[in-house]
Amino acid sequence: MADNLAPTDADGLADAVRWAIAGEHPLEVLAGGSKRDFGRPVQSAATLSLAAFDGIVDYEPSELVLTAKAATPLATIEATTAAERQMLAFEPADYAPLLGASGGATLGGALACNLSGPRRIKAGAARDHFLGVHAVSGRGERFKAGGRVVKNVTGYDVCKLLAGSYGTLALMHEVTVKVLPAPERTRTVLVYGLEPAAAMDALGTALSSAHEVSGAAHMPDEAAARSAVSYVADAGAAVSAVRVEGFPASVEARCEALRELLGRFGAVEELHSKNSATLWREIRDVRAFADDSGPLWRLSVPPASGADAAARVSDAVDVRALFDWGGGLIWLGVNGAPDAGEGAVRAAAAAVGGHATLVRADAPTRAARAVFQPQTAGLAALTERIKRAFDPGGVLNPGRMYAGV
Amino acid sequence: MPEPDAGVISQRQSLVAALRKLLPGDCVIDDERGLRPFECDGLSAYRSLPMVVVLPRDTREVSRVLSLCHERGVKIVPRGAGTGLSGGALPLADGVTVGFGKLNRVLEIDTANRCAVVQPGVANLAISTAVSPYGFYYAPDPSSQIACSIGGNVAENSGGVHCLKYGLTTNNLLGVEMVLMDGEVLRLGGKQFDAEGYDLLGVVTGSEGLLGVVTEVTVRLLPKPATVRALLLGFPDNASAGACAGEIIAAGIIPAGLEMMDRPAIHAAEAFCQAGYPMDVEAILICELDGPEVEVDELVALVGDLARNSGATTIRTSRDEAERERFWLGRKSAFGAAGRMAPDYYVMDGTIPRARLPEVLNRIGELSREYDLPVANVFHAGDGNLHPLIMYDSSIPGALQRTEEMGSEILRLCVEVGGVLTGEHGVGVEKRDLMGTMFSDDDLKQQQRIKCAFDPDQLLNPGKVFPTLHRCAELGQMHVHRGETPFPDLPRF
Numbered sequence: 001m002a003d004n005l006a007p008t009d010a011d012g013l014a015d016a017v018r019w020a021i022a023g024e025h026p027l028e029v030l031a032g033g034s035k036r037d038f039g040r041p042v043q044s045a046a047t048l049s050l051a052a053f054d055g056i057v058d059y060e061p062s063e064l065v066l067t068a069k070a071a072t073p074l075a076t077i078e079a080t081t082a083a084e085r086q087m088l089a090f091e092p093a094d095y096a097p098l099l100g101a102s103g104g105a106t107l108g109g110a111l112a113c114n115l116s117g118p119r120r121i122k123a124g125a126a127r128d129h130f131l132g133v134h135a136v137s138g139r140g141e142r143f144k145a146g147g148r149v150v151k152n153v154t155g156y157d158v159c160k161l162l163a164g165s166y167g168t169l170a171l172m173h174e175v176t177v178k179v180l181p182a183p184e185r186t187r188t189v190l191v192y193g194l195e196p197a198a199a200m201d202a203l204g205t206a207l208s209s210a211h212e213v214s215g216a217a218h219m220p221d222e223a224a225a226r227s228a229v230s231y232v233a234d235a236g237a238a239v240s241a242v243r244v245e246g247f248p249a250s251v252e253a254r255c256e257a258l259r260e261l262l263g264r265f266g267a268v269e270e271l272h273s274k275n276s277a278t279l280w281r282e283i284r285d286v287r288a289f290a291d292d293s294g295p296l297w298r299l300s301v302p303p304a305s306g307a308d309a310a311a312r313v314s315d316a317v318d319v320r321a322l323f324d325w326g327g328g329l330i331w332l333g334v335n336g337a338p339d340a341g342e343g344a345v346r347a348a349a350a351a352v353g354g355h356a357t358l359v360r361a362d363a364p365t366r367a368a369r370a371v372f373q374p375q376t377a378g379l380a381a382l383t384e385r386i387k388r389a390f391d392p393g394g395v396l397n398p399g400r401m402y403a404g405v
Numbered sequence: 406m407p408e409p410d411a412g413v414i415s416q417r418q419s420l421v422a423a424l425r426k427l428l429p430g431d432c433v434i435d436d437e438r439g440l441r442p443f444e445c446d447g448l449s450a451y452r453s454l455p456m457v458v459v460l461p462r463d464t465r466e467v468s469r470v471l472s473l474c475h476e477r478g479v480k481i482v483p484r485g486a487g488t489g490l491s492g493g494a495l496p497l498a499d500g501v502t503v504g505f506g507k508l509n510r511v512l513e514i515d516t517a518n519r520c521a522v523v524q525p526g527v528a529n530l531a532i533s534t535a536v537s538p539y540g541f542y543y544a545p546d547p548s549s550q551i552a553c554s555i556g557g558n559v560a561e562n563s564g565g566v567h568c569l570k571y572g573l574t575t576n577n578l579l580g581v582e583m584v585l586m587d588g589e590v591l592r593l594g595g596k597q598f599d600a601e602g603y604d605l606l607g608v609v610t611g612s613e614g615l616l617g618v619v620t621e622v623t624v625r626l627l628p629k630p631a632t633v634r635a636l637l638l639g640f641p642d643n644a645s646a647g648a649c650a651g652e653i654i655a656a657g658i659i660p661a662g663l664e665m666m667d668r669p670a671i672h673a674a675e676a677f678c679q680a681g682y683p684m685d686v687e688a689i690l691i692c693e694l695d696g697p698e699v700e701v702d703e704l705v706a707l708v709g710d711l712a713r714n715s716g717a718t719t720i721r722t723s724r725d726e727a728e729r730e731r732f733w734l735g736r737k738s739a740f741g742a743a744g745r746m747a748p749d750y751y752v753m754d755g756t757i758p759r760a761r762l763p764e765v766l767n768r769i770g771e772l773s774r775e776y777d778l779p780v781a782n783v784f785h786a787g788d789g790n791l792h793p794l795i796m797y798d799s800s801i802p803g804a805l806q807r808t809e810e811m812g813s814e815i816l817r818l819c820v821e822v823g824g825v826l827t828g829e830h831g832v833g834v835e836k837r838d839l840m841g842t843m844f845s846d847d848d849l850k851q852q853q854r855i856k857c858a859f860d861p862d863q864l865l866n867p868g869k870v871f872p873t874l875h876r877c878a879e880l881g882q883m884h885v886h887r888g889e890t891p892f893p894d895l896p897r898f
Contacts, residue, residue, distance in 0.1 A: 062651045143851045149756045151788040151828040160607025181657035210631040250700030302596035304517035355601040373601040389854035
């Protein structure tokens with residue numbers, strides 16, 4: 001019978017890892033469990049839950065830093081920072097609806113998967129806001145890295161390495177993140193009826209302007225039709241969206257300037273704060289794909305190549321698309337392809353110079369296909385050496401990212 | 406520093422001959438006159454003549470040089486423009502210094518993807534100059550930006566006055582090409598936002614030349630802001646200036662720059678460059694705001710009100726570019742001004758929680774009296790990064806040592822109040838032996854294992870960052886008792 005470990009303090013985590021090493025029991029690492037089905041299926045003898053590591057440890061709004069235990073729900077972090085008119089600027093997504101999971105997203109989980117929302121183009125990714133960590137390595141040793149201040153170059157930036165390591169290197173149990181002032185006002189300029197290539201052009205024009213755009217997405221008509229925002233859903237056409245945030249007068253002025261700038265691409269409309277919040281939460285959580293369970297790819301590409309990459313895939317297989325990050329992030333839902341569309345997706349990513357991740361698929365597909373981008377021999381070897389540096393016994397989420405890692 | 410390897414030094418002539426087969430004659434320097442300019446970086450109190458200097462012209466040459474040195478067990482010290490302040494490019498008597506002066510081209514300006522691809526020897530400011538006609542700039546702006554190279558910026562994760570709003574180097578990179586110590590060439594990232602797999606770009610940035618040698622850099626470009634204005638604020642004491650910085654941030658404003666200078670720094674700067682700073686105050690803040698005109702106008706007024714409420718006795722707003730530049734002139738000349746006040750000065754670089762500023766400045770004042778060494782403080786007030794400038798005279802026996810002792814006390818103080826040893830200058834050789842005040846043995850060993858994953862023979866820039874060198878084989882060992890251990894106390898569910 002599988003063991004389920006639930007240590008309640010850092011020494012307990014170290015004990016659990018030493019137990020796993022000694023008995024060669026690989027561990028599946030969980031916090032809220034909302035992304036348990038993201039990544040390759042882990043061949044584990046036991047699960048290790050971090051659920052007990054819940055709660056905000058220290059929050060200094062004037063210092064722009066927050067320290068919390070890793071399994072603190074994102075909802076708690078969001079409510080706490082909102083009360084001080086601050087936020088996690090990287091806008092972490094909640095993939096639970098997308099992956100059909102019941103568990104709630106946690107701060108540690110968002111960092112472990114380096115999940116960043118639409119604001120990534122302006123504010124940076126989760127990794128850019130990750131300042132410090134207390135963790136237990138796969139050697140069963142407690143260590144810390146980084147600090148509790150926003151500016152620090154003391155030693156290697158181990159936080160960056162742990163962000164996006166999917167629990168394969170260390171058990172993070174306490175994390176410090178940067179917080180930023182929340183915008184007082186938000187406006188979204190919509191442009192109707194653009195084909196993807198024209199849409200990338202429009203988004204690029206907005207992003208290259210001085211109007212400090214904090215969201216730039218494109219919803220082809222099928223994706224737009226699923227929005228809860230009537231100005232988007234009822235368009236009966238593709239909708240491109242550009243967000244501006246900040247102080248009221250500034251937002252109004254930039255919104256006006258962007259309407260003018262984007263008017264030459266198509267008919268424009270404007271969303272106010274409430275509709276903007278709904279729309280960008282839908283885009284952040286990829287709600288356009290939450291109603292089905294088919295294979296879903298996330299492509300990270302040079303933004304100007306977004307339309308080209310998507311077209312290359314759709315030439316080969318039947319897909320639905322959603323574009324974020326000005327075209328730099330493409331979500332592709334694949335219908336009825338025997339290989340979950342992997343061949344076409346990888347070829348398209350390679351052609352434009354990017355990479356692809358199979359975010360959603362059933363377990364047999366995730367076991368049979370490369371979920372993460374296959375690496376060059378040199379990168380793969382370095383990745384393995386990094387894994388061994390933290391977890392030589394391979395007890396933390398083994399195989400989650402790559403076989404043998 | 407590690408004891409120079411006499412065996413390696415004895416093979417110097419043969420190494421030079423082998424290097425000359427890989428590179429043209431003028432790219433291999435081995436005569437003392439040619440080596441002398443490389444003997445130190447910006448931390449000039451530490452000097453050592455390198456065994457050889459090479460100046461490769463492309464990635465292939467870098468790879469060949471590293472591969473050759475790897476085979477021969479010869480250490481490598483990468484060097485950008487040599488402006489670093491922590492001794493990261495301090496040469497080794499038994500090592501080859503690799504300079505990047507000949508890798509100095511902007512390779513591509515990609516306006517559609519808002520990025521530029523440059524060689525590591527390109528100066529930081531040269532990137533912004535090159536992309537300026539297209540309406541873009543590169544945000545990180547270390548004070549040495551005219552001279553410092555982007556390759557060095559990557560190694561040190563350099564900051565600058567604008568990093569509160571726009572981030573350090575690490576937040577503005579998309580990709581690098583790098584060469585490992587064994588000569589293998591790897592690409593990390595590209596023109597897309599996120600790297601695949603582990604964030605190796607993130608850990609290489611700021612690794613102080615210990616993990617790999619960067620041969621190409623792809624940087625993110627930002628559209629130039631529509632408007633930039635600055636306020637010059639004078640306060641009757643340090644505490645009210647610090648409090649005002651806190652009020653500005655609490656009001657939801659992230660200024661493009663928020664700099665503080667204390668009385669000695671103001672007076673030194675004023676004597677040096679006549680920036681027009683108020684002389685009847687104990688501290689000044691320079692608050693720069695950028696963005697849409699209507700926003701900047703609104704925030705200038707708001708910051709002025711906050712300053713008044715915090716007790717500011719001087720509130721000036723720049724009316725034009727010339728005046729804004731004059732506000733900055735004194736701040737940007739602060740290091741040079743310190744150089745005018747004393748024969749030598751020593752720049753510190755700790756970061757503290759901003760709220761602890763008044764007590765930290767008081768304690769630095771006490772140390773200054775105790776050691777009888779004058780100190781001027783300049784401070785990135787937005788992000789808590791403090792630069793005390795200790796003035797001394799190196800011709801007085803023991804003065805450098807006392808200065809360093811005092812500097813160490815200041816950095817220990819930073820850690821004690823919840824801060825860190827270095828905010829933007831790096832550890833290098835300068836703060837190496839203080840790493841133990843911030844990190845435990847296990848913390849440091851885990852970092853050194855990362856080093857081993859990149860450079861198992863520890864030939865890249867050894868003697869920097871880590872106070873104790875451990876052999877990789879020893880670091881890699883894991884002591885476990887095989888077989889089932891019961892661990893009866895593990896909570897299960």
